[in-house]
Amino acid sequence: MPHSNKIKTLLVILTSSFLFSCDKEVETIVETKTIRDTIRIIDTLNIDRPINFKATKGVYGSRITLSWTPMPLAQKYQIWKFNGSTQKYDLFKELADTTFDDANISKALTKNFYKVRTFNSTSVYSRFSDADFGYTSGLNYYRASFFGSEGTGPTQFNFTMHIEVDKAGNIYVSDEGANRVLKFDPAGKFLEQFYTGSGARAIAFLPNGNYIATRTQSNSYVQIFNANKQLIREWGTYGTGDSNFGNIECLTLDDEQNIWIVDGVNHRVKKYDINGNLLLKFGQQGSGNGDFNAPFGICYLNNKIYVSDTRNNRVEVFDKAGKFLKIFPVKGYIHGMRTDGTNLFLANSPGYVIKTDESGDVQEKIGEGTFNNLVDMAIGPNGEVITCDVYGRRISIFKKG
Structure with missing residues (x-):
């Protein structure tokens, strides 16, 4: 094998080894979380999770309004809602705004639990916010x-x-x-x-x-x-x-x-x-x-x-x-x-x-x-x-x- 080809081969091996090492280094900062043992979340940790997440409690007769503070670098967000039948949080809504009205409420004065996270792509997203609950008044x-x-x-x-x-x-x-x-x-x-x-x-x-x-x-x-x-x-x-x-x-x-x-x-x-x-x-x-x-x-x-x-x-x-x-x-x-x-x-x-x-x-x-x-x-x-x-x-x- 010519001397120049040997050098190229050696560089490829070293480069591959270096990249593999970097991959492993990245993997060490990936965090796995379970919420109520129902959702496995891979957190890239490079996007802030939403803060000041609130759900209204009885303010409105037929809706619950969700709101949170806009986060730097966020392109969109995901709202997850707890499903009482399956006892799991399900993906409920993706949106770019920081407020959302949930009008899909079946019973007044019943607590509905939510979480929200920053979600730019399937590989770039944050931890979940703290959970909050809300309920409608039903205008009794x-x-x-x-x-x-x-x-x-x-x-x-x-x-x-x-x-x-x-x-x-x-x-x-x-x-x-x-x-x-x-x-x-x-x-x-x-x-x-x-x-x-x-x-x-x-x-x-x-x-x-x-x-x-x-x-x-x-x-x-x-x-x-x-x-x-x-x-x-x-x-x-x-x-x-x-x-x-x-x-x-x-x-x-x-x-x-x-x-x-x-x-x-x-x-x-x-x-x-x-x-x-x-x-x-x-x-x-x-x-x-x-x-x-x-x-x-x-x-x-x-x-x-x-x-x-x-x-x-x-x-x-x-x-x-x-x-x-x-x-x-x-x-x-x-x-x-x-x-x-x-x-x-x-x-x-x-x-x-x-x-x-x-x-x-x-x-x-x-x-x-x-x-x-x-x-x-x-x-x-x-x-x-x-x-x-x-x-x-x-x-x-x-x-x-």
Whole structure:
């Protein structure tokens, strides 16, 4: 063999050996992953995986919107969706955008799990993002009726900030601008002027038929009446001490018939027994855990007290001893709060009622676009959501449908 051919042959062998070595070197950085033991993924590790992947939870009636942050070098993405029948993640959609609406939802309020990855080609793709779940609301509520207008007549309102229902479904509207509480039947027919008090505020009904009425600018801020409207006891004057209130907003009862009252001006919550004895108080103005800035709404659910910390845009959760437990943030100002025994309902001013579970995951937005300034609501005996629009001077009744 000529000397030059020997050299060429040697170079080919060396080059092949070098390339083989490089191939092996590349293979050492290839990572194999299994998600739920169902998908084998070869990750080239040279493309970033998507971050900030989110799926909407109950925001929309018939779709789940997926979104994530655009990634450098990404040409397109793959969305994978978990299949409950096969217990596997299946390839669901390839797209170049970073948002996608999944309208292929078979059942409302059911969790649907997704992941997304950068996918430029069959040989260039990233790890999967963290998984997230979403669900549709199904739009379970519709506005069945409404009543009210501006004025001082029997079906008119001046400044309605609080609302309540009794076990028969009758509706009580506190019109504090006119110093009165008006009573209506479940269909909105006027029945009577139920209570008169300076700056009439929230009311609540006890299981024995007695009721609590609150007011401001008076010698007693809290009053308890029997079913015949006879005053049984009263307490509370203006001030900052243990026996004082700066301003009463909402109130609630726990399973022991203790009375929890929100003082929005003094930025605190007070707990009383049925005889008006102060059991505990907590809160101060601030933004730390357990602090408040103009609290308004309060409700009791499953041994916990939920308080809307309005200007801090959050809901704070406490145990029955007043110990701070947790916070979940919300968008907008949350005023009144109620529960149907399972879910929370939050009056999000100005625009809609947010229905959530105990952890704050949104299940539905009720009445979006129908309010001027929503401040309070009540839950009727058949699950109706009865809302109070302070500037619209209107009471709206939403029913499941």
